[in-house]
Amino acid sequence: MFLSKLTINVRSREFRRDYANIHDMHRTVMSAFSTVDTDTAPRQEQGILWRLEDAYGGFVQYVQSRTAPDWTRLPFDYLTGPAQVKSLQPxxxxxxxxxxxxxxxxxxxxxxxxxxxxxxxxxxxxxxxxxxxxxxxxxxxxxxxxxxxxxxxxxxxxxxxxxxxxxxxxxxxxxxxxxxxxxxxxxxxxxxxxxxxxxxxxxxxxxxxxxxxxxxxxxxxxxx
Incomplete structure (x- = not known):
């Protein structure tokens, strides 16, 4: 299991779009994960859960998953810095x-x-x-x-x-x-x-x- 911490750039046009439509935010999160060939819904198959939290006048997003994400697939200005990804095994x-x-x-x-x-x-x-x-x-x-x-x-x-x-x-x-x-x-x-x-x-x-x-x-x- 993996836990990612994403520090959001609130000036990002794509984030503002996602913040206005929760379904778009779901799709943006899912874009960091490879497509799986299964009858189970991709979010369930890969154990993807997320939460958006207020932080220092902006937002931090936590994403949990069974498979490793690739956050370089996000829009170029979506984050203020590199994503932090760690194992949940502890x-x-x-x-x-x-x-x-x-x-x-x-x-x-x-x-x-x-x-x-x-x-x-x-x-x-x-x-x-x-x-x-x-x-x-x-x-x-x-x-x-x-x-x-x-x-x-x-x-x-x-x-x-x-x-x-x-x-x-x-x-x-x-x-x-x-x-x-x-x-x-x-x-x-x-x-x-x-x-x-x-x-x-x-x-x-x-x-x-x-x-x-x-x-x-x-x-x-x-x-x-």
């Missing part, structure tokens, strides 16, 4: 039962509302912080981790709103709207294999559009 090696870790994830917490018998439920975004936290706690139960209780007696995680993600696919009915939430907190690994799978494949919906990438670090008190 992170994977740190996964163990009972291990407590700090985490950050931008996710798309949604729920389905029934539209009637035999009708597929329409999805809506969770908008209240309590519901957003409940959503992540439930995901933890199926992805091999729990969120511990903090000193205030509540789950040790803080949800923060992110700018809405919007765009359009090429077809006329391809409107995209995602209401992402950033979570920062602590988790405890309960099932290493299931958790590692979640780490590699992402959590939740809208993975092609900047959601689902789980980033880990040692808790502050354990850092050197």
């Amino acid at each position: 992170v994977l090696d740190a996964v163990a039962p009972g291990r407590k870790l700090s985490f950050r994830i931008v996710a798309n917490p949604t729920y389905a509302k029934s539209q009637g018998p035999d009708v597929r439920g329409r999805r809506f975004a969770h908008r209240s912080p309590d519901k957003q936290i409940e959503w992540l706690v439930r995901r933890g139960e199926s992805h091999g981790f729990v969120i511990p209780v903090g000193g205030d007696g509540h789950p040790d995680v803080t949800p923060s709103p992110c700018p809405d993600l919007a765009g359009r696919k090429t077809d006329l009915n391809g409107k995209i709207t995602v209401l992402p939430v950033r979570y920062d907190g602590h988790l405890i690994v309960t099932d290493p294999d299931t958790f590692t799978d979640a780490l590699c494949t992402g959590i939740g919906r809208a993975k092609a559009y900047g959601c689902g990438l789980l980033s880990l670090a040692l808790p502050r008190t354990q850092r050197q």
